[in-house]
Amino acid sequence: MADQRTTQDDGPGERRLSTREAADRLGVKPETVYAYVSRGQLTSRREPGGRGSTFDPGEIEALARRGGRREPSGPGGELAFRTGITLIDRGHCYFRGVDATELAAHYRFEEVAEWLWTGELRRGIHFTAPPDALSAARRAVRALPDHSGQMDQLRAALIAAAAADPLRFDLSEEAVLGTARCLIPTLVDALPAVGTPHRGAGRLAWRLWPRLTAQPPDEATLRVLDAALVLLIDHDLAVSTLAVRVAASARAHPYAIVSAGFGALDGTLHGAASGLAHRMLLDVLDRGSAAAVVADHLRAGRTVPGLGHRVYPGEDPRARALFALLEDVPRARPALTAAREVITTAARHTELPANVDLALAVLTVATGMPAEAGETVFALARTVGWIAHALEEYAEPPVRVRPTGQYTGPRPPQPLP
Incomplete structure (x- = not known):
């Protein structure tokens, strides 16, 4: 030719x-x-x-x-991205080649975040909120209506922190990492406290605890929260991460790319999924029967929350790791039993193993946290992964994520309306 x-x-x-x-x-x-x-x-x-x-x-x-120039297509014809952050393979989730469950078992959230960003493991690293940014974020949160939820508070704190940072448009790797180390503690510390701060409040998970529940913490439960933060850092090209990559390809600054992630997270099929599982477990505990609750979901044509995941043929390894840690938390036993009854009951209809949302719901129910607490944990953890993806995308040609629309409207020319 x-x-x-x-x-x-x-x-x-x-x-x-x-x-x-x-x-x-x-x-x-x-x-x-x-x-x-x-x-x-x-x-x-x-x-x-x-x-x-x-x-x-x-x-x-x-x-x-x-x-x-586009990225090569995936096996199903979908847009694919080259990434060195997360691999999901044969029922395991790996961060830079290391099993995420092993990272959660041996290192704290901030340590894993720093390692994921820089490749350097810094034991005992603490992230600190800058006074100006934290003050602005707290003022923004206080100005919200009383009925505002924690995700509303996080979004408001994020915008205020961005406005307080005149150097936010510096996209050099050093500047972006500096922003990330300051932003995450700012978001945590801007949330109103409902409990008494823990004596180890230098650690981020310890500082987050009294913003999620008024119940006093113990070391075993705090360990579960810290592990959950690590395990939720990234999960390949999830919906919110794709939104972040698109924003970063347009050279949006780090606050804006996190805002894009928050926007995509605000749905029942992604970040808010643990809230549905939370309410289901409360219903099981209240009614004393997982069978009745599961039957109600199936009768209404709804999926059972906290079960199944499209990338895992078996149990979500993140759920398995959290369930093992929850075994050491006495107050988690009723919720843990309820979750297992849900899994067993639903298996009579279809074999769907537990996912991380169900494990997260056990933690939030057992500790008196509100239903949206799981989404808060998810959003704060995933911010680390979004920053890592933004750094990757900043190194690529700009504005490369530009799919072509397939127009299905009336063919022109059409008469003037």
């Missing part, structure tokens, strides 16, 4: 590209090259006697640098 050949321009030694070659250089399909032409992003020319369009290689390279 003429369209497969490289042609010569009028100038000596200048080579124009065929449609296929242009598509290969951009990493797209030939049809997408023509879509770029129709949108005015490329110009094409037909050679005398030729049957196909040709393209200026300099123009193709300029488009690739602006973000025309």
Whole structure:
């Protein structure tokens, strides 16, 4: 085919590209090259006697640098991203090649966060909130209506912290890491306390505890909370992480990319899923029967919260790790028993193992936390992963995440409405 050949321009030694070659250089399909032409992003020319369009290689390279080049498609045809952060393989979740459950068993949340960002394990590292940012964040939280939930408070604190940071547009790796180390404790410390601060309040999980429940902590339960934060740091290209990558590709600053993550998180099928499991466990404990509660969900055509995960053929390894830690928490036994009854009862209908949302719900129910506490833990933990993904995306060509829409509306020209 003429369209497969490289042609010569009028100038000596200048080579124009065929449609296929242009598509290969951009990493797209030939049809997408023509879509770029129709949108005015490329110009094409037909050679005398030729049957196909040709393209200026300099123009193709300029488009690739602006973000025309796409990532290779995944096995199902979906957009894929190269990432060195998380691998989910054969029922395990790995952070930079290390089993996430092993990290949670041996290191604290801040230690894992620092290692994930920099590759350096710094034992005993503490993250500290800057006074100006924390003051602004607390004022913003106090200004919210009384009925505002913790995710509303986190969003308000995030915006206020961003406004208090005039250097937020510096996207150098050093500046982004400095922002991350300050932002996460600012978000935690801006939440109103409902309990008495723990004596080990330097550690982030310890500082978060009295903002989630008025019940006094103990070392075993605090250990579960810290492990949950580690295990929820990242989970490959989840919906919120994809939103973060898109925002980072447009060179949004770190506060804005976390805001994008919060926005995508605000749904019952992602960050809020543990809240549904929390309410279900309370219902089981109140009614004394998992069978009746599971039956109500199935009768209404709803899935049973906290069961099944599309990337794990068996039990979610994060859930397994948290359940093992919860065995050492006496006050968790009723909720743990209720969760296991839900799993056993639902298995009569379909085999769906527990996921991390159910384990997180056991923790929140057992410690008197509100239903939305699991979403708060999820959001704060996942902020670490979002920063890691933003750093990866900042190193890629800008604005590269630009899918092509498939128009299904009426064909033009249409009459003026």
